[in-house]
Amino acid sequence: MSKTTETVRKTLARRYRAEKRFRAYGIASVSIGLLAVVLLFSDIISKGTSGFFETYVQLEVTYDSELLGINDPTDQEQLMFADFSAVIKQSLRQRFPDVEGRTEKRALYSLISNGASYSLRDHIKDNPHLIGTTATMWLLADDDVDVYSKANIATRSETARLSESQQAWISSLEQSGDIDRRFNASLFTHGDSREPELAGLWGAAVGSFFTMLVTVALAFPIGVAAAVYLEEFAPKNKITDFIEVNINNLAAVPSIIFGLLGLAVFIGFFGMPRSVPLVGGIVLTLMTLPTIIISARASIKSVPPSIREAALGLGASKMQVVLHHVLPLALPGMLTGAILGMAQALGETAPLLMIGMVAFIVDVPGGPVSPATVLPVQIYLWADSPETSFVALTSAAIMVLLGFLITMNTFAVILRKRLERRW
Amino acid sequence: MQTGNLLLLLIAIGAAVWYLGYRRSHAVAAPLGGIRHLHSLPSYYAMLAMIWCVLPALALLGMWLIIDDSIIRNSVISALPVAALPTDEVGYNLLMNKIQNVASGALAEDAVQPYVAIAAEHLNSLRRSNTQLLTLFFVCLSVLGGVWGWSRIQPQLRARQRVEKVIQFLLMLSALVAILTTVGIVFSVLFESIRFFGKVSPAEFLFGLEWSPQTALRADQVASSGAFGAVPLFAGTLLISAIALIIAVPVGLMSAIYLAEYAHPKFRAFAKPTLEILAGVPTVVYGFFAALTVAPFIRELGDSIGLSVASESALAAGLVMGVMIIPFVSSLSDDVITAVPNAMRDGSLALGATKSETIKQVIIPAALPGIMGGVLLAASRAIGETMIVVMAAGLAANLTANPLEAVTTITVQIVTLLVGDQEFDSAKTLAAFALGLMLFLTTLALNIIALRIVKKYREQYE
Numbered sequence: 018m019s020k021t022t023e024t025v026r027k028t029l030a031r032r033y034r035a036e037k038r039f040r041a042y043g044i045a046s047v048s049i050g051l052l053a054v055v056l057l058f059s060d061i062i063s064k065g066t067s068g069f070f071e072t073y074v075q076l077e078v079t080y081d082s083e084l085l086g087i088n089d090p091t092d093q094e095q096l097m098f099a100d101f102s103a104v105i106k107q108s109l110r111q112r113f114p115d116v117e118g119r120t121e122k123r124a125l126y127s128l129i130s131n132g133a134s135y136s137l138r139d140h141i142k143d144n145p146h147l148i149g150t151t152a153t154m155w156l157l158a159d160d161d162v163d164v165y166s167k168a169n170i171a172t173r174s175e176t177a178r179l180s181e182s183q184q185a186w187i188s189s190l191e192q193s194g195d196i197d198r199r200f201n202a203s204l205f206t207h208g209d210s211r212e213p214e215l216a217g218l219w220g221a222a223v224g225s226f227f228t229m230l231v232t233v234a235l236a237f238p239i240g241v242a243a244a245v246y247l248e249e250f251a252p253k254n255k256i257t258d259f260i261e262v263n264i265n266n267l268a269a270v271p272s273i274i275f276g277l278l279g280l281a282v283f284i285g286f287f288g289m290p291r292s293v294p295l296v297g298g299i300v301l302t303l304m305t306l307p308t309i310i311i312s313a314r315a316s317i318k319s320v321p322p323s324i325r326e327a328a329l330g331l332g333a334s335k336m337q338v339v340l341h342h343v344l345p346l347a348l349p350g351m352l353t354g355a356i357l358g359m360a361q362a363l364g365e366t367a368p369l370l371m372i373g374m375v376a377f378i379v380d381v382p383g384g385p386v387s388p389a390t391v392l393p394v395q396i397y398l399w400a401d402s403p404e405t406s407f408v409a410l411t412s413a414a415i416m417v418l419l420g421f422l423i424t425m426n427t428f429a430v431i432l433r434k435r436l437e438r439r440w
Numbered sequence: 441m442q443t444g445n446l447l448l449l450l451i452a453i454g455a456a457v458w459y460l461g462y463r464r465s466h467a468v469a470a471p472l473g474g475i476r477h478l479h480s481l482p483s484y485y486a487m488l489a490m491i492w493c494v495l496p497a498l499a500l501l502g503m504w505l506i507i508d509d510s511i512i513r514n515s516v517i518s519a520l521p522v523a524a525l526p527t528d529e530v531g532y533n534l535l536m537n538k539i540q541n542v543a544s545g546a547l548a549e550d551a552v553q554p555y556v557a558i559a560a561e562h563l564n565s566l567r568r569s570n571t572q573l574l575t576l577f578f579v580c581l582s583v584l585g586g587v588w589g590w591s592r593i594q595p596q597l598r599a600r601q602r603v604e605k606v607i608q609f610l611l612m613l614s615a616l617v618a619i620l621t622t623v624g625i626v627f628s629v630l631f632e633s634i635r636f637f638g639k640v641s642p643a644e645f646l647f648g649l650e651w652s653p654q655t656a657l658r659a660d661q662v663a664s665s666g667a668f669g670a671v672p673l674f675a676g677t678l679l680i681s682a683i684a685l686i687i688a689v690p691v692g693l694m695s696a697i698y699l700a701e702y703a704h705p706k707f708r709a710f711a712k713p714t715l716e717i718l719a720g721v722p723t724v725v726y727g728f729f730a731a732l733t734v735a736p737f738i739r740e741l742g743d744s745i746g747l748s749v750a751s752e753s754a755l756a757a758g759l760v761m762g763v764m765i766i767p768f769v770s771s772l773s774d775d776v777i778t779a780v781p782n783a784m785r786d787g788s789l790a791l792g793a794t795k796s797e798t799i800k801q802v803i804i805p806a807a808l809p810g811i812m813g814g815v816l817l818a819a820s821r822a823i824g825e826t827m828i829v830v831m832a833a834g835l836a837a838n839l840t841a842n843p844l845e846a847v848t849t850i851t852v853q854i855v856t857l858l859v860g861d862q863e864f865d866s867a868k869t870l871a872a873f874a875l876g877l878m879l880f881l882t883t884l885a886l887n888i889i890a891l892r893i894v895k896k897y898r899e900q901y902e
Contacts, residue, residue, distance in 0.1 A: 025792070032794055039796035043698025046691045050715045050770070053763045057721065060733050242614035250608055251615070263618045269817060269887040270880065271824020273851055274625055277876040280858065281628030288509050303621045310618070336604040364722025367826035367851070370859050393724040400728045400831060408732060415725050422720060 061419075065412025068201065071214055072163040073155040074129060075195040076108045080141065080148050091145055099141075101134035102126075105156065113186055124183050130157040132203075132215040155197065160213040160406035162187060166196055167409075178405070204413060208379045209395065213406030216399070218414055220381045224294055224374070224389030225363060231298020231385055232305065232362050237355050239302070240309030241344075244351075247310070248317040249339050268307035275304045276371025284372060291373035292388040300368050305358040312354025316347040349436030356429040360422050366393040392418045446501065446578055453579075454494045457586035461489030464593045472595060480600035488599045491606050492589025497582035504574055512566050516559050524555050539563055629880055632873030639867045640668045645874060647671060651837035651848075653857060653868045668871055670878070672837035676754070676847030680829060681822035683758025683843055684765060688822075689815055691762075692769025697799055699770075700777045712774075719767040727831030730760035735832055742844060750846040752834040758843065761828050765818045772817065776810030776897065777803060809897035816890035820883040826851040850875045 082088060084107060085099040106126050110116065116125050133156040140154070141147060158166070161178050165187060168176065174184055190196045207217025243264075251257040279300035283289045289296050320343050328338040369375070374390050375398065382389035390398070396418065399411040465485035469475045475482055516539060517525070517532070526532040535556075541547040542560035549557045593599075637645070648669015695715065699708045735756035742749030749755070780803050788798040804811070834846030835856060857872035 032797070036794045036796045039799070040698070040702060043694050043702055046694035047698055047703075047711055047715075049691050050695055050718065050763075050766050051711065053766070054714055054717055057718075057725075057729055057763075060729060061725070064732075239614045239617055242611045243617065246608075246611035246615040250611060260615055260618055263622045265891055266884060266887050267618060267621055269820055269883065270625065271820075271826065271851070271883055273824065273826045273854060274629070274876055274880050274883075277854070277858075277873060278621070278625045278628050281632060281873070282624050285628075287506065303617075303624075306617065306621070334600065334604060336607060340607075360720065364720075364724070366722065366724045367830075367855070370830075370855055373859075375859055393722050396724050396728065397827065397831065400724075400731065411728060415728060418722065419725070422722070426720060 061412050061415050064408060065414075065416045067167050068409035068411075068413030069204065070167075070198045071201045071203070072158040072166045073197050073199050074158045074162070074190060075153060075155050075197065076105070076112060076129075077151060078104060078108045078137070078154045078156075079111075079151040080104060081107070082148050085148070087148060093142075096138060096142055099138065101137040101141075102131075104137065105129055105133055113189075116182075121182060124180055125186065127159055128162050128183065128186065130159050130214045131212060133157045155199070157214055158196070160404055163214060164405045164409075166191070167198070201413075204410070208381050209377060209390070209398070210379065211377075213402075213404050213410055216407075216410060218392065218395060218417060220378060221390050221392045221395035221414075222417075224378075224382050225391040227294035227382060227385045227389065228297045228301065228369075228391055229359060229363060231295055232301045233355075233359060235299065235302040236305050236309055236358065236362075240306050240355070240358075241313050241351055243306070244310045244313035244317055245339060245344065248314050249335070249343070264307050264310055267303075268311065271367075272304055272365055273367040273371065275300050276368030278303065279368060279372045290386065290388075292376050292378070292390075293386050294374075294382065294389050294391075295385045296372050297369050297374050297389075297391065298385065300372060301362040301365060304365065304368060305362045308358040308361065309351075309355050312357070313347070313351045316350025316354065317343060319350065320346045346438070349432060349438075352436075353429045353433045356425055356432070360425040360429075363391075363425070364393055364418065364422060366397055369394055370397075392421070443501070443505065446575065449579070450494060450497055450582055453582050453586060454490045457493040457590060458486045458490040460586075461486035461590050461593060464489075464590055468593060468595055478595050479598055480603075484599040484603050485593045485597065487603045488597075489586060489589035489593065491603065492592075493582050493586030495606075496585045497578055500581050501574075501578055504577075508570055508574070512563065512570060515566060516563050519562055520559055521555050524553070543567075625880065629873050629877040632870050633877040636867060636870035636874040639870070644668060645670050645871075649839060651853070653853070653871055666868060668867065670850075670875065672839040673848060673850050673853055673875065674878075675839055675841070676833070676837070677823055677849040677851075679841060679843065679847055680754050680758045680761065680833060680849055681819060683755060684761035684822045685815070685819060687759060687762025688765040688769050688818060692766045692818075693773050693811065695766070696770040696773035696777060697803075700774055701795065701799060701803075712771075715770060716767045718763060719771075721764075723764065723825060723827035724831070726760050726764050727827040727829075730756050730828055730832035734760055747844060749844045750834065752832060752846040753844050754833060754847045755843040757829050757832040760832065761822055761825055764825070764828065765821055768821060769814055769818050772814030773807070773811050776807040776814070776894075779810070780806045807897075809893045813890040813894035813897070816886050816893070820886035820890070823886075824851065824879060824883050826855065830855050850879050854879075 081104065084103050085101065087095045087099050089095060106122075109125050109129065110122070113125060116122055136157065137154065162183075165173055165179055165184070179187070187196065203215055203217045205217060206219050207215060208220030210216040247257065247260065251260075279296055283296050283299060284291055324342055324346065325338050328342045329335075333341065369391060375394050376388060376390065377398070378388050378390050380387075392414065396411055396414050399407045399414060462482050462485070465478060465482040466475065469478050469482070472478075478485070513536065517536075524535075526535050538547065538552060538556055539559045540563070542549060542552055542556055543563045549560070645668050648667065649671050650667040650669045651672050653666045653668060695711075699712055703711065731752075735751060735753060738753060738756050738759075739749045739751055784802055784806060785798060788802040789795070793801070829849045829852050833852055834848055835852065836846055837848050837853075838845055840847060854872045854875050857868055857875075
């Protein structure tokens with residue numbers, strides 16, 4: 018054995034150990050990343066699943082025409098002003114006849130949501146013949162009841178925001194099978210509300226839709242046009258270089274800066290209204306443009322020069338080559354890039370806070386110039402709300418948002434696989 | 441008519457002009473013996489006529505919408521009696537709002553001074569005639585343009601070249617949007633910052649140690665002058681970003697190395713996209729995760745070993761931000777590691793080095809500039825990240841290096857200063873733009889350096 022072999026052999030064990038260690042670091046790093054994905058998703062799913070369900074209480078409701086103040090059930094105005102909460106209070110008193118005193122009674126009434134009287138009204142509107150009769154109805158419970166009834170039975174009395182007598186009433190309702198959990202339809206049909214059990218995502222979803230509509234309508238044509246110009250027509254000069262540097266830098270500018278731009282230029286200088294999807298859409302357009310331009314350029318570049326040369330050889334003009342041949346061939350790649358850019362815009366919050374899309378808006382927006390909020394901002398608003406119920410609701414909203422994003426990304430991947438051509 | 445309706449009308453007129461132009465190009469070609477005697481295809485003539493119809497009308501609409509509001513305002517204000525004229529800008533805005541509310545019917549006419557009611561009436565009539573005039577001019581211009589374009593259709597007209605010129609011009613305009621955006625950003629933050637530095641000296645802003653932007657409404661209130669020393673914000677931003685990078689750089693780099701050099705292709709095909717999910721999750725979700733799961737967990741952990749941890753600790757925000765930028769670091773590092781030529785790898789292995797020695801002593805040094813660029817880009821990401829810190833970091837501007845305490849960042853302050861009620865023209869509102877300027881300059885510098893390094897590195901091996 019030579020001397021060199023000797024020295025190498027001596028250190029070999031140590032070197033192999035170092036090799037193993039290094040490998041272990043790598044595995045640990047990948048595991049940390051994967052673990053983060055798992056933790057994030059399991060945390061949100063475990064918190065949010067209960068947000069898709071709401072607690073209902075079953076009560077015997079007597080539609081006393083005197084108590085309601087209705088003598089003609091077909092009269093819409095009377096229905097509008099009828100006191101359905103009195104009916105609910107009466108049936109609660111009947112269910113728990115031994116409740117005495119103002120505070121106790123008020124505690125009893127607070128078990129049922131304020132929204133229940135509206136659902137009773139709608140029910141009577143559809144079935145006017147029910148006036149004067151008694152029926153068993155499932156009524157929406159208050160959010161505190163909801164949290165309490167969803168919580169772990171063994172430990173829930175320690176964390177509950179309910180008084181002891183309220184807890185006793187709920188237990189009694191639970192024992193008689195008068196408490197049930199149903200699908201939270203209001204989450205998908207209502208606008209925002211201060212009451213967690215009535216709050217819904219629909220207003221924000223519509224706001225997101227209008228914002229995305231503006232973004233798509235502006236960002237895709239402008240992005241594709243800019244990419245075509247830069248790839249096919251731009252002369253190699255200082256201005257073109259400057260544009261390229263600009264695009265690369267804009268892609269990495271923090272999104273909140275675009276919000277400042279929107280606030281100062283569109284709202285401050287042009288006097289556009291605050292909180293509207295139009296301005297939000299324009300700001301998000303400027304933000305996603307670099308992404309779309311970069312991906313569109315990549316897909317234009319991937320069209321082989323032989324296509325261009327063949328078209329030119331047949332006498333097509335430069336513009337005809339681009340519009341008739343290059344663009345259709347590059348379109349699938351451009352669409353994929355655009356969808357990914359839209360997904361990024363759909364999840365963006367910070368710039369929209371700057372232009373006032375963070376207001377508390379109950380109404381579902383009617384168009385791109387009516388005040389609105391968007392899904393991620395709604396999540397931000399709910400996450401800031403103090404009520405415990407909003408935690409589940411926020412997580413449910415996050416699941417809805419992630420659902421949209423996953424759909425868009427999957428669609429982009431499928432599109433790429435189906436339409437992408439290998440040259 | 442509403443702008444949307446005007447646009448629909450324009451589409452209809454444009455389509456009609458296109459059709460008529462198409463017919464006319466056929467008509468002028470017929471006596472010559474068919475369309476092959478035309479200079480261009482008939483659709484180019486039609487297109488040219490349509491361009492004449494649509495573009496000038498669109499330009500008119502854009503200009504009109506930009507200037508009409510201020511003209512109406514000035515006219516309303518100048519019609520007011522001299523005694524009622526507002527003296528300053530705040531009074532002007534108040535009065536304008538009042539007039540607008542009366543005009544839209546939100547405020548009853550008898551609840552305001554008679555001159556406001558008259559002005560509201562005036563405003564309404566101006567608005568009516570404004571829309572009527574706009575509709576009239578818009579329709580006239582589009583029809584005239586269309587007729588002009590239609591009448592110019594001649595066999596010798598070089599229609600294709602002209603249409604292509606116009607299209608190329610429009611393409612160039614689209615590319616200029618990128619420059620306009622940069623210019624818009626620079627001007628919007630610069631102008632407001634200059635106004636801010638007129639109220640607060642730059643030295644105080646850059647080197648002051650105290651940040652409390654709450655200015656009092658009345659002069660005799662306690663703490664009536666806000667303090668605008670931004671050092672605590674810079675320190676807080678750096679602290680949180682540093683925590684994030686301490687998490688993200690080793691984890692991201694090591695995952696990239698493992699996935700590029702060691703992992704089985706099947707595992708790589710699964711792990712890489714899974715890690716990249718982290719980059720696609722909206723930041724508001726991370727914010728929620730940080731504020732409601734990570735922060736309480738860290739606080740309880742601290743309590744159990746006897747440490748007092750703030751509920752909005754820098755550690756929680758930094759940790760989650762680190763997770764967010766892991767895929768950013770790993771995919772950039774992956775790119776540069778796979779770009780290192782195989783010859784270098786093989787050479788090192790052939791000399792008897794183990795794989796990890798090859799990576800540590802050959803690949804990483806070769807890829808270092810690219811990795812540095814990636815880290816700088818990640819740093820600029822972390823500094824500009826907003827939602828995580830808004831939701832999970834504090835508002836109090838503590839000057840501390842302890843990650844267990846609450847700190848605040850530049851982006852948090854921008855959001856808190858600009859969300860909600862804004863005092864017009866106050867130092868408080870303007871401070872947000874000065875912070876925005878700092879943020880923009882910092883991230884811009886980081887990006888430029890990073891892009892330069894990456895570009896130089898790429899040239900080295902190409």
